[in-house]
Each structure stands twice: as structure tokens, then as C-alpha cells.
Amino acid sequence: MVVETDAAGGPALPLAVSVGEPAGIGAEIVARAFERRTDASVPPFYLLADPDFVFSRLARARIAVRVETTTPEEAADCFARALPVVPLTARMGDRPGRPDPADARAVVEAIETAVRHVAEGRASGLVTAPIQKASLYAAGFDHPGHTEFLGALAERHFPGEPAEPVMMLAGPELSTVPVTVHIPLKDVPRALTAERIVTVGRIVARDLARRFGLEAPRLALAGLNPHAGEDGTMGTEDRDVIAPAVAALVAEGIRATGPHPADTLFHARARAGYDVVLAMYHDQALIPVKTIAFDETVNVTLGLPFVRTSPDHGTALDIAGKDVARPDSLIAALRLAGRMAAVS
Structure with a gap:
């Protein structure tokens, strides 16, 4: 799937951007993305963060971007002249490269507020800057990651709407979906069931049609074992689990093939x-x-019942505060979220 991220003719409502880990590069790449809003076709957005932290970090990194505190309703107008920041109630410390569990409350509040704004019709979608999971865990965060947390928030703010989050990495030449995600490799064979594969396949096929405008998406399923198991001689999961799941998806009218040997699939x-x-x-x-x-x-x-995208990189603690982080992936995330919101 070729992912076009041009947001021309995008959503009327701005996108909500959660600031992510304060010790990382989130605020810096957001500011640099704002600077390129015209030449990179970045749709209007606002940043959910502690304004004092944003002012401090941009001054430290010597990023000369005008910042204004605002509301979601005023953000689109503000976007033409300044980076709109919608304040949080929790504070954030400006400690580049040094995560502190004390910031966890603000990090979580930014994500929760963004989802609530989308549910209330104040934002068209959510773009999340990277989080530092270890700091959140130390503060009592009990979700494996962003994706799982967003699923819980969807159930809270969109009652009655189905929410089963599935991660997709969408690039200009390749898009992939992991059927199992944040679990140890040794646990994958046990977690990999035909039912799980079929569920993920249904969600992917539905949302590629609904969010990306593909009428009949083509799904290729990778094998688990070398050579897709060689008919059971190198592991039975491909023959006994993945192949029946492919057959079930095809029986439902979904264009699915596999299992394919992973070493020749990309x-x-x-x-x-x-x-x-x-x-x-x-x-x-x-x-x-x-x-x-x-x-x-x-x-x-x-x-999910709402649009969510994110850069595909992490918090980059080693370069935080130095204004050397590239905003390209965040810009792509903003443009794609704008396009998805316009299609939905």
C-alpha cells in the first residue's frame, strides 16, 4: 500500500497532539513541524502540554517559534501565526534526557485529554508524540503501551462503539501489521491463534477501506517459521494455525494470501x-x-472509533534539548491523520 500523506482538503477541526515524554524530543519536533506547516502541507493542530515546559524547552533548544496558549476551538485560527498550546492541569519538568516518573501524570493527562477532545467533537483526530514506558510504569501505569491504553480510553469515551486496537506501520512503500505485539518472542507461538489472526485481518481489511479508501485491500500473511514451516517440517504453526486463518478470511470475502516465507516477502x-x-x-x-x-x-x-497516528521512532533521550531531531516522521503522522480524518 502506497501511503499518501498529503492533507490537502483535510479536516475542518484541528488535530490534537499529545506532547509525549517531556525528557524526549516531542516538543522540539512539534515546533519544527509547525515551522514547516506551509511547505509540508501540515494540517492545523494544537499541542497538549504544560505551556511553561514548552517555553522552557524551546528556549533551551534555541527554537524561535512563537507559542500561544489557546483552546481547541481557537487553535485553527491561532495556527496561522503561532504554535497553539492547550494547557494541561499537571506540570512538566524540563530535564532533557532524564525521564522522571513525576511527569507521568501530565503525559497520561495529555493522551486522555486528546481522546476526550476527539469524542467531544473538538478535534478531528489524535497524533501522539513518543512516550517513555519505563517512567510511566514506575508511576503505576498498567498498560503495555500507547496502543493498549488508547483501546481502554476508546471504551471509556466512545461507549457502545467497537474498540480493538491494531497497530499498523504505514510507510510510502510498505505497510505492516504485527498480529502479536508487545510480548516476548518465546510467547509468540502460544499467543498466535487462528482466531486472533482472523480478528486482526478483519479489522485491517475494514479500516483500510474505511480510513484509507481501498475498496478491496490485499492482505499478505507472513509465515512464522523459516520457509513458512516447509509443510510442518520446520514448525507446524504455519500449516495448522496461519493457513486455516487465511482460508477463513478468504471465505469472508477478504483478499488474503499466505502464509508466505517472510524472507522473500518484503x-x-x-x-x-x-x-x-x-x-x-x-x-x-x-x-x-x-x-x-x-x-x-x-x-x-x-x-478504534477515532483517528490516531504517531511517529515510528522513540523518545530519543540522547539528543533531547539539542534541536537535532528530525521532524519528518511526525510531519508524516500529521499529514496522514489529516487525510484519514477527511476520509472517515
Whole structure:
């Protein structure tokens, strides 16, 4: 699937951007994305953060961007002249490269507020800057990651609407979905069931049609074992779990093929035959897509009743506060969220 991220004719409402880990590069790449709003076709957005932290970090990094505190309703007008910041109630410390669990309350508040604003019709979608999970865990955060937390928030703020989050990494040349995500590799075979694969396949097919405008998305399923198991001689999961799941998806009218040997699934000629790969575990999905287009790939959460995208990189603590982080992936996330919100 070729992901076009041009937001021309995008949503009337601004996007809500959560600031992410204060010790990381979130505020810096947001400011640099704002600077490029015209030449990069960035749709209007506002940043959910502690304004004092934003002022401090941009001054420290010597980023000369005008900042104004505002409301979601005023953000689109403000966007023409200044970076709109909608204040949080919690404070954030400006400690580049040094995460502090004391900031966890503000990080979580930014994400929760963004989802609530979308539910209230004050924002068209959510773009999240990277979080530092270890700091959140130290403060009592009990979700494996962003994706799972957003699923819980969807159930709270969109009652009665289905919410089963599925991670997709969407790039200009390759898009992938990990069927199992944040679990140890040794646990993958046990977690990999035909039912899980079919559920993920249904969500991917539905949302590629609903959010991306693909009438009949083509799903290629990667094998788990070398050579897709060689008919059970190198592991039985491909024959006994993945192949029946592919047959079930096809029986439902979904264009699915596989299991395909993963070592020949990601080269250019193979990519022409599908729109998305369903990979069986985290690194099988993320390594190829990040290798091909690290700076342009976007993390998209499918299966939610709202639009959510994110850069595909982490908090980059080692370069925080130095104004050397590239905003390309965040810009791609903003543009794609704008396009998805306009399609939905």
C-alpha cells in the first residue's frame, strides 16, 4: 500500500497532539513541524502540554517559534501565526534526557485529554508524540503501551462503539501489521491463534477501506517459521494455525494470501502484490518497514472509533534539548491523520 500523506482538503477541526515524554524530543519536533506547516502541507493542530515546559524547552533548544496558549476551538485560527498550546492541569519538568516518573501524570493527562477532545467533537483526530514506558510504569501505569491504553480510553469515551486496537506501520512503500505485539518472542507461538489472526485481518481489511479508501485491500500473511514451516517440517504453526486463518478470511470475502516465507516477502517485486503484510510478531513487522523508510513511516492505530497516528521512532533521550531531531516522521503522522480524518 502506497501511503499518501498529503492533507490537502483535510479536516475542518484541528488535530490534537499529545506532547509525549517531556525528557524526549516531542516538543522540539512539534515546533519544527509547525515551522514547516506551509511547505509540508501540515494540517492545523494544537499541542497538549504544560505551556511553561514548552517555553522552557524551546528556549533551551534555541527554537524561535512563537507559542500561544489557546483552546481547541481557537487553535485553527491561532495556527496561522503561532504554535497553539492547550494547557494541561499537571506540570512538566524540563530535564532533557532524564525521564522522571513525576511527569507521568501530565503525559497520561495529555493522551486522555486528546481522546476526550476527539469524542467531544473538538478535534478531528489524535497524533501522539513518543512516550517513555519505563517512567510511566514506575508511576503505576498498567498498560503495555500507547496502543493498549488508547483501546481502554476508546471504551471509556466512545461507549457502545467497537474498540480493538491494531497497530499498523504505514510507510510510502510498505505497510505492516504485527498480529502479536508487545510480548516476548518465546510467547509468540502460544499467543498466535487462528482466531486472533482472523480478528486482526478483519479489522485491517475494514479500516483500510474505511480510513484509507481501498475498496478491496490485499492482505499478505507472513509465515512464522523459516520457509513458512516447509509443510510442518520446520514448525507446524504455519500449516495448522496461519493457513486455516487465511482460508477463513478468504471465505469472508477478504483478499488474503499466505502464509508466505517472510524472507522473500518484503522486496520491491513482492510488495507490488499486496497492500499490507500481517506479520506474526513485533520485529517481523517493524524491522522491514523501518529499514525501508525510517523517517517517513507512521504508526497508525486501526480498530478504534477515532483517528490516531504517531511517529515510528522513540523518545530519543540522547539528543533531547539539542534541536537535532528530525521532524519528518511526525510531519508524516500529521499529514496522514489529516487525510484519514477527511476520509472517515
